Amino acid sequence: MSGDLDLTVARKVLEAQPFSVLLGARLTAFDGEGATLELDIRDDLRQQHGFVHGGVLSYAADNAITFAAGAAVGAQVVTAGFTIDYLRPAQGDLLRARARIVRAGRTRVVCRCDLSTVDAEGAETPCAVAQGTVSVLEDQNSA
Template sequence: MELSTAQKALAEQPFSVLLGARLTAFGDGAAVLELDVRPDLLQQNGFLHGGVLSYAADNALTFAAGAAAGPHLLTAGFTIDYLRPARGRVLRARAQVVRAGRSRVVCRCDLLMVDEEGVESLCAVAQGAISTVGGADGA
């Protein structure tokens, strides 16, 4: 699968469209998902909400797995560790495959906030397992 095909798959996810997510890199067992920070995505202290970070980790992990194992995948589970408050103008989730097996792909993801000058700062890390499924219907 190439970047344009992966971008089309992302565009078919209503929640991703709602958040304004975009896939900026895809291939060789890696993926980068980005979204612009908006006021409606912040929590009460003005930081990007942890649920948005979790969404980005989940999707980036699964797209990275797809770059190695194809399109028929589902997240089996993931963990996320929040390292510092997420402040910046863009969230960048950079994921890569650690190991691709026949039925499960393990990936890790760095969640970075990008400031006005383009400087990245790591705010969370995630690791997940992505399961392969039989076909488009999940059977």
């Protein structure tokens, strides 16, 4: 983990994101290995067939990937790009996005994210996988 980042600080960063607050996202894990983001599946997050909307899955992957990268290199990071593959329709009570660092360089971090849904009994079902690249921002004080 880089700098003074820990789960408490990371949660404050998440709480400062209005869109994350709107979705009700929460960080349940954050360490040198990566980050886990969860959100309750609500009816207003579903598409017309009753599955969790792909945009919600993409949000969860994007944010989990960026937090995982931040755990490795610090808070000054932004997503450079990511891809997502939907494995099956997302149904359940909870969406869980677990992102892990594949490689952390000086200016870029590559992460993988496994997304799953969790039902009322606690059974986890994979629904998507994503891989992303995160850019480390230049130190604004040295520019």
